[in-house]
Amino acid sequence: MTRAHMWEARAAEGRGPELDAWVRGHALPALRGSAGLLRTELFAAPGDRVLLITWWADEPSQVADPPPELLARPVHRWSFTSTHVE
Structure with a gap:
């Protein structure tokens, strides 16, 4: 069973590059080597939003x-279980 965990944050006004740098410098290194971690992917979106998707063999680490x-607001988090892959 593969699980995906989505973590999305919106930066305070004008702080998008700092938020992205924080994810790269703190969140990603903290996840590296976690048991069951299969893959990570980092995205940027309009409105200074940052999305981190991680794939896990078991329960995701937070x-x-x-x-x-x-x-600009609290972080949003969602977890999903894979039901179909082609």
Whole structure:
């Protein structure tokens, strides 16, 4: 069973590059080597949003919250279980 965990944050006004740098410098290194981690993918979107998707063989590890001053709102998180792959 493969699980995907989506972590999405919206940066405070003008702080998108800092939020992206925080994910690269803190969140991703913290996940590396986690048991069951299969893959990570980082996306950027309009509105200074950052999306991190991680794929797991088991239960996903949680991604930490960035410093509050980088955020426009609380982080959103969703977990999914794969039901079909082609």
